[in-house]
Amino acid sequence: MEESESASDKPRPWQSYHTVYTNAKAGMDGVDKEKVQRVVYEMSKGSKYFENEERKEAFIRQKIEHMRARAAKLSAADLSHYQKVADKRILELESTRDLSRIWLHVDMDAFYAAVETLSNPSLKGKPMAVGSMSMISTANYEARKFGVRAAMPGFIARKLCPDLIFVPTDFKKYTYYSDLTRKVFWDYDPNFMAASLDEAYLDITKVCEGRSITGAEIAEELRSRVHEETGLTCSAGVAPNRLLAKVCSDINKPNGQFVLPNDHMAVMTFISSLPIRKIGGIGKVTENILKGVFGISTCEEMLQKGSFLCALFSHSSADFFLSVGLGLGGTDTPEARFRKSISSERTFSATEDAALLYQKLEMLSADMQKEGLSGRTLTLKLKTASFEVRTRAVTLQKYISSSDDILKHASNLLKAELPISLRLIGLRVSHFNEDKGVVPGDPTQKTLTTFLISGDASRRTGDDQRSLGSDLSDLHFISEKETAISLDNNETCHHEFGDPFERKHLSDIDDKNCISSINACEMEKIDELSSNKTAAMVNTADVKERTTKSPKRDLSRVSEDDSSIQREPEDSNPDRLNKEPSTSGNEEFFSLNQMEMLFWVDGYKCSLCGAELPSSFVEERQEHSDFHLAERLQKEESGTGSSSLIPRLRIVPKDYSGSQNRRKKHKSAHLPIDSFFTKKSSRQL
DNA sequence: GCGGATCAC
C-alpha cells in the first residue's frame, strides 16, 4: 500500500488494484497501462468480484509480511549454513545441465482471433475479441493496442475499446486448424508435445543434425509451412530446453522467432536480466512474494538470494527457483501420462434457491456420466455469490460412474453447505483406477474405465463446447516428462454407449433408503423438508465421516497453527457452523444441516440426537461420535448400487506447465503459497 | 485423504 504512491501526490486508488491485465504481453507495447489500470479499476470497483480480489490481495500481503519477519530472524549462522546448502544445490543442478538438445516452442499468434478472421476476412484490421461480454478468450492485435486481452471480461474490454467486435468462440473451427498445424509439427518431431490447441514443443535435435541445418532455419521453415497450410502465422522460440524455448517464442511475437544458442554463457546472459514473471510456473502471486520478501525480480537474483530461498522454501520449491536462475528446465521427452481427473463446472447467476442448485447438480452429473469416467473420489466445487471458492470431497469404497451415483453423493456434499448463495457449481471425479491395488471386496472393479494414451489434445476453454473428433489424434503420441504438457482429449476413440442407468433426479426411493437409517425425529424434518423445498434430501452418507470427525472445516483455516496470519473477516456469508444450533431449530435447512454434523450444543448436547455428555467425558463422547458414524456408514453401504459403466477408450491428456525441470523428477515445485510460510524451521536439507 | 491455492491456456 504505502509503496504504491511515489510520483505524484494525487490519490490514485487504481494503482493498488493489482490486475493481471497490465502484465507485459505480446502486442501490449504501446498500451497506456495506467489508463487500462484505471478503467479496470473503475469498472470493477464495488463489485463482489473486486471485493474478493481485495481480500485475496490482503491475505497475500500478510503472508509476505510473515515471510519477511522470518527472513529477518535468520542469524548470521543460519545464513552461512543456507548459503552452503544453496551453493551445493546449485552445483548439483548445474551438473544436470544438458546442452545437447534443441527445443522449439511454437505458439500460434492470437490463435482464435486469427482463425475467426480467416473465416471472416472483413474482420481484418479491426479490433476484435473472441469471447463474450463476460469473458474474452483472445483478442487480435488491433484490440490489444487498447489494452484488451485474454481473460478480461468483455464489458471492460468494450470500455477500453468501444468499437471492439465480439465473436463467439467456435472450438470446432479452432480444432480443425490446430490439427492442420500439428500435421506440420509431426513432420519435424513425431513425438511433439502439444501444450494446447495453439502451442507445442518440438525436439528438433535430430532434424537439425540430419539435415545439417540450424535451429533458426528449421524454425523459419516450420513457420513458413504452417502459414502455407493454414494461412495463420505463428512465433517460435529455439533453445536448449523447453523452459527457455517458451520464453523465447514470446520475444518476437507475432510472426517472429528468437533463437538462444546452446551455449552456457549465452544462456546465463539471457537468463540474468530476465524478469521471473516470464518463467512458466511463476505467476502473479509468486512474483509478488519473491519481489516483496526478497526483492527478487530477475532470474539472476534467484541465485544471489539462494541462501534465503533455501532457508524459507521447501526443498522442491527452492530447487525450482535455483534451476530457473541457472536457466535449466526440460530437456528430455517425458512419457505420456494418464489423466488424473475429469471435471465439469458451470457459472450461473447467483442463487440460494436450493431447488435450483440441485438442478445444476443434476445437469453436471449427467455431463460427468457422459464422460464415461469411473472414479472413487468425488469433489464438489462451489463459488459463493461473494466469489469465495470451496471444495468438498468424498472418497468412496466403490468406483462410481453413473449420473445417479454421482448426483447422490454430490447432493450429500451440497446439502451440508446449505443454505448458501452460489454462482458456480462444479463436479470432479478423480482417483481413477490407476492405483495398483484392487480394493478388497469391491465388486465394481471390473467397471473401471479404460484409458488409452494418445497424443494431443488441448483444453477446451472459454464457453462450453465439447471437443470434436480429430482425425489426427492417432498420429501424434504425445509424451512428456519433466515438463508436463497438457494434452487434450480429442475423444476420437470413444464409442457412445447407451447408458443403462438413465434414471434421473433424486427419487423417492433414494429418500427412503436414506431415511431408513435415521431416527424418527429427523424423519419428520426430512419429510417436511422434501415436501417444502426440493427433492434434495437424499441419503446422508459419506460426508458425515469427515464432518463428525473434524468439526473444524472453515474454522480450521482460521486456526492457530498459522497464528501470525490472520484471516480476513469472513464477510457476510451466512455460514453454517458459525451459528450455534442454539436450539431454535427454526428453518428447515438448519435441521437438515445439523443432521450430519456432530458437535456439542452449548458444550454438552449432541447435535444429532440430543444426548447430553459433558466435555469431561472424553471417551464417552468419542464412543458416541463413533456410534453416529457407524450409523452413517451403514447407511452408506446400502446406498451405493453396483452400477457399472462399460469401459470406454479415451485419450489421455497430461498436465502441462510451461517447461520446468521440476515436477516429475524431483517431485516438483509449484509453490503453493502456503508452503512459503509453513516450512518448518527445522530444515531437512 | 481433504481443502485451499496457484498456474497455465
Next chain:
DNA sequence: TATGGTGATCCGC
C-alpha cells in the same frame, strides 16, 4: 447486467 472452464500439483493437516 456482467469477471470462464479444465486439469494438475503442492502443502499442511
